[in-house]
Amino acid sequence: MLFCPRCHKLFHDDGEVCPYDGTDLIPPPDxxxxxxxxxxxxxxxxxxxxxxxxxxxxxxxxxxxxxxxxxxxxxxxxxxxxxxxxxxxxxxxxxxxxxxxxxxxxxxxxxxxxxxxxxYMEGEELVDLIDKASPLPVYRAVNILTQVASALAACHDEHIVHQDLKPENIFLVKKQGRRQLVHLQDDPQRPYKLEYEDTYDQVKILDFGVAHLARIKTEDTIAGTPEYMAPEQARGVIGDFRSDIYSLGVIFYEMLTG
CATH class of the missing domain: 3.30.200.20 (Phosphorylase Kinase; domain 1)
Structure with a gap:
């Protein structure tokens, strides 16, 4: 097999250049x-x-x-x-x-x-959106927040704590717009206007690699990302449902402030 570093397609060993863009083919990097x-x-x-x-x-x-x-x-x-x-x-x-x-x-x-x-999903991680577009509009940050909170509620209903919630583990998939947005204006005759959103962010939570069952307690184990972990996690005490909510609060603050 050979690999095109431009279009990322694989080809059998019967050519030297990519038939789509003319780039020289190389052995697969992995x-x-x-x-x-x-x-x-x-x-x-x-x-x-x-x-x-x-x-x-x-x-x-x-x-x-x-x-x-x-x-x-x-x-x-x-x-x-x-x-x-x-x-x-x-x-x-x-x-x-x-x-x-x-x-x-x-x-x-x-x-x-x-x-x-x-x-398989196409989109971007929340960390990339924050890096390029923060502070996010309040309505967009709230839309992301409510979806993550709903997903966490489902986790906690199954007694599963994520324990490493952070922008890198929140994936955003672009979906066709479905709501009307209200925009305030300075015009006293028309103090606001309504318009349909073009797209919205559908949230997907990723990476349960350090998740655990809430009923299993472990001491002296630090798991998570320091910037987003709750204080008890930093002390080596395994987190519970509240630890996930703390991490979500930090993420919401970061979306609104950058």
């Missing part, structure tokens, strides 16, 4: 690109994290695009990391909510490394 795991052909790397990589993939039978997360090979022999990876998949799959990424499949690669399959 050894798993072009490989098949289960019924999924891995096409490109979407992201990297501390525990593994997320690939854009295609189901070889139905042709649908998915995202596949594969545990890093260096963790395959460490029970703690494998169990955490499995819990991430089970936690997200257990919670059926429109604002939580959907898990659709699970399996093992030929070299016995676990992976799970998620819905």
């Amino acid at each position: 050894p798993r690109m072009g490989a098949k795991v289960g019924s999924y052909l891995l096409l490109d790397v979407l992201g990297r994290g501390g525990m593994g990589k997320v690939y854009k993939a295609e189901h070889v039978f139905i042709g649908r695009t998915f995202a596949v997360k594969v545990l890093h090979p260096k963790f395959k022999d460490y029970r703690e990391y494998v169990e955490r990876f499995l819990f991430e998949a089970r936690a997200a799959a257990k919670i059926q909510h429109p604002n939580i990424v959907q898990i659709t499949d699970f399996g093992y690669t030929d070299d016995a490394i676990p992976f799970f399959v998620m819905e």
Whole structure:
């Protein structure tokens, strides 16, 4: 297999340039690109994290695009990391909510490394939106806030605490507008105007890698991101539902202030 660094398409070894844009083809930058795991052909790397990589993939039978997360090979022999990876998949799959990424499949690669399959989404992380557009308009920040809060309520109903809520773990998918917005004006004859929004942000919460069951208590373990973790988490006490709400408050403040 060869890879086009411009359009990110894979090609069989029967040419030197990309037929779409003329870019010189190179070997895939990741050894798993072009490989098949289960019924999924891995096409490109979407992201990297501390525990593994997320690939854009295609189901070889139905042709649908998915995202596949594969545990890093260096963790395959460490029970703690494998169990955490499995819990991430089970936690997200257990919670059926429109604002939580959907898990659709699970399996093992030929070299016995676990992976799970998620819905494929196009959009951006909240951290990128904050970096380029903060402070956000209040109506947009509130729209994101309410969706995250609804998703957290569903998690907490299942006794699952996310424990690492941050803008990097909140994904925004552009959807066609559905509401009318009220804009205040200085004109006393027309103090406000109504207009339909072009698009709105549908929230998807990602990465349950450090989530836990609320009934399981663990001390002396710091999990999360310092800028967003609740004080008790920083002291090494495992967080509960309130810790997620604290993190959401920090995120809301950041959306409004930058």
